[in-house]
Amino acid sequence: MKKRIGSRQILLLIMLFLVALIPMFIKTPYILSILVMTFYTASASLAWSILGGMTGQISLGHAAFMGLGAYISTLLLMNANFTPWVSIIVVFFVVGGISALLLSPCFHLRGPYFSLVTIAFGEAFRNLLTNWNYAGKGQGLLLPFGDNSLILMRFKSKAPYFYLALVMVILMYLLVKYIDQSKLGYALKTVREDEDTANAIGINPWKYKVIATFISCGLVAVCGVFYASYIRFISPDIMMQDQSVKFVLPAVIGGIGSAIGPLIGAIILTPLSEYLNATLSSIAPGANLLVYAVILIVVILFQPRGIMGWYENSKFKIKLNNWLDKLDGRKKE
């Protein structure tokens, strides 16, 4: 059957177009920065979901791999004047390779033990970077400031970063969606559901976990390159465990294992958290994380499959589909 361009695609394009227009109308750097952080968190969460959601290996150390990406690109930029655009490719393969190599002996560990190993690796990396002279020790690194430059991914206003982040999140979403529906995605999901069965039907769980780790950690490192270019300051603190949790939460709250889940989760969580952080941090420090925690606990207790899990079973989905079909002029069979 040929795929027709229906109202769904058109609606999506219109929405995308509207989002892309935002910087033309909203000039407030504060709102733009919230949106950039939202896109960035969504991208990192999408990258996490390849390993955590699709393959079911809950990593709590992804911030360390993000940080590695940020450090590698920054050091390349500062010492060899390397453009971040090339770093993106370098970082994807280097961090993906390192993480796959380091984690490959650990894939026989199941459940919480794997999470513990990722925490341990994250802490070890942070400890190393905190004490490494070349990488600025605990004070971190300040990226060189200067004029706008597309090649060096350096802008004075927020709008270019907004578009960069938007492109990043769209590409990330399309990639995750593509993997989700590809043969690789089905193999990963089989591994998640039952490793023994996967083994019996010729899917080597170990091999697929290595592939998932490579892609997932490589992609989160690419997010790190963006982070370094945007914030222009990196320190070992970005590798802390609670940063990893920030990548995990949107996926869990939005719905684990689907491509749209992390996106929805990040769109709901990040603006809320950034807003609370900006308004309450002086009088009530930690209020934004408090809200994170409460939302997480409520979702886990009442809707463990996340917002998308609720949506899949709700009447809302049927109504929406009916309405979209009507727009298309299709009749319900």
Next chain:
Amino acid sequence: MSTFLQAGANGLMVGGIYALIGVSLTLIFGVMKIINFCQGELLMLGMYTSFVLYDQFGLDPFLAIPIVAIFMFIFGALLQFTLITRSLKDEDDDTNVLFLTVGLGILFQNLALLYFKSDYRTASSIFSDKIVSLGVITVSLPKLVSFILLIIVTALMFLLLKYTNIGKQIRATSQNKIGAEVSGIKTKSIYAATYGLGAAIAGITGACLMSFYYVFPSVGEIYGTRSFIVVTMGGLGSVVGALVSGIVLGLMETIGAVVVGSSFKDTIVFLTFICILVVKQRLKTKRG
């Protein structure tokens, strides 16, 4: 040589704290198979309880231990009975419990931040600032008292699990939940009681720690990860294993700090942990 002896003595004392928090987690994670990522935060709550008792009533952290233990027991039992038990229904899937306890950890940490602010707070005990000299090594008295308490608590836990009626019920529930229920054990209460017991020991650890350390909202992070290291190194559900591996971990840290410099001691600890975990798993699969 005396440096090494001193490092060894310090490691023993630090290891005591690790062992105690490890014993508390081995009850919750080892015996009851509840993946508890908020163990460090329970310790932090114990520390703050002890701090409040000191701040308001001038109670010595060591004297406050019974109150802290009872408070944390009730708190932990209620927590398990109301929230965690709901996520335990699905037996195969433990990611829910993992995320729930991660969420609880963030919640406690930020509630503490909200209420106590991020200041470092201390409480002093009658033993504070006193030092015991044993030949070439010196040990601060609060650490020594904590260490003795650790031995007592571990011995009590061991006896409780092994010989008392409750201990037998706990072990039965751990081995086979349905079987235990058939034999008339109220597994729900046993789960709550075990979690409460684990929380109480975490509280005791906190009160001990309060006598020579300071408390701040994220103090639990260090100990939460360490407690998992201790439990996995010592063997799931083994109280004695937790004791030994806690002390080994402490020694590894302090002696490692002397050998390679204190800045890289964390890296050593974590890498050793990963190696132990992987090797253990390999041996297990080989034995079949």
